[in-house]
Amino acid sequence: MIVIDQVSKQFKDKKQLVKAVDYISLNIKEGNVVGLIGENGAGKTTLLRMLCTLIAPDEGTITIDGDNIYTHKEKVRHRLGVLFGSETGLYNRLTARENLEYFGSLYGMSAHDIKNQIEMLAKRFGMRKYLDRRVEGFSKGMKQKVAIARTLIHDPNIVLFDEPTTGLDITSATIFREFIYQFKGEGKTIIFSTHIMDEIAQLCDDIIMMHKGQIVYEGKLEELYETENSRDLNYLFTSKIVRGDLYV
Template identity: 50%
Template sequence: MIEVKAVSKQFGTITAVRDLTFRVEEGEVYGLLGENGAGKTTTMRMMATILAPTAGDIEISGFSVRHEPLEVRRRIGILFGGEVGLYSRLTARENIAYFGSLYGLPPSRVQERIDSLSRILEMEPFIDRRVGAFSRGMKQKVAIARTLVHDPDVILLDEPTTGLDVTAATIFRRMVTRLQEEGKTILFSSHNMGEINKLCKRVALIHKGRLRFSGGLDALRKQFGTDDLDDIFMAVVEGGEH
């Protein structure tokens, strides 16, 4: 479970997130919507204890990011958009294994997890190749596997399909469904409304650091009087929220 409680984040005189409150239930895939610069990544960095909230608090599985950051880190896996940060001279397997060891997993368990994730993400053809020459999509698959290697209860995914082609994105969505069936709690950040529509039943919509909506997709459509999520998104961006 993730509970965001009146969270704000300031960088000097700039307020990136203001008084954000929403809740993600255990075993739920929850969408965090907003255009680039809306505050999605800042919010997820606070969840991951990389940034400290200026005000408010976030609880992950009952642990406070302010007061119990180590307990939070033990329970989360996180993937940020942009540069995936892999070691180019290591193979895909070695990159994933390195992060598994950082979480204290025994080598046999690490290899078991790598083999499983490699099959799910269809990485077997390149799992033992060095990542330096990989395509963006191949690197993204390795980064996703690295996020999941320690089998976290709470998974934070910031624009996870960046660089993935249609086939790879479909594989990813199937994996998210599988993780949900295993009882994982997943926060999925995106500005791709179609993807959110396929994966999530509830969302939080953020614009300029403020919460514009939190609840079910059906309620969102009803509030804005349209089934087109792209139209809803643009209404909020253009200041037409109800």
């Protein structure tokens, strides 16, 4: 269970303070696939960066299974896999295998466990043909597969993705969605932001709608459809912004 309690974060922009996340509270259940939507600047990426301990909130707390993620950073980080959009985190001069070995070692994995995990991920993601090639020559889709494998090398139970299909071709985006189905079947908790409403509709159990750092809806996708008597997510999101809805 992820518990976000009255979390806020602000930044300076041209000598002005901008509140990126404005005292939000959420409970995210284990094993759920959660979609995070909102316009650019809504606070989605800031929220995800706080969840993965890259930045700390100004106020409020975040706990995972009862552990405060800022006082137990190392313990929490071993439970998390993180991929931020086009930031693959890969080293171009290394092969795909060498990249995975390096990141596995950062998590304190043994050489034996790293080798077994790489073999499993290479088979699962169809990477065997280019596992020992340098990453610098890879297509975007190939890099994305290695980046997802890098995210999963230590077998995390919570995975955070920030707009993971941005810039991918149809085939690569479809492969990513298939990965989400697989992760869900393994009981992993997935939180991902996207501007593609079809991804939310196809993949998610729950949805979080953000607007100007605040929550306008948080809950089951099917309950949202039923309450609003519509399955058009673009319309539903726009409607909640226009109405000024705030989730309580």
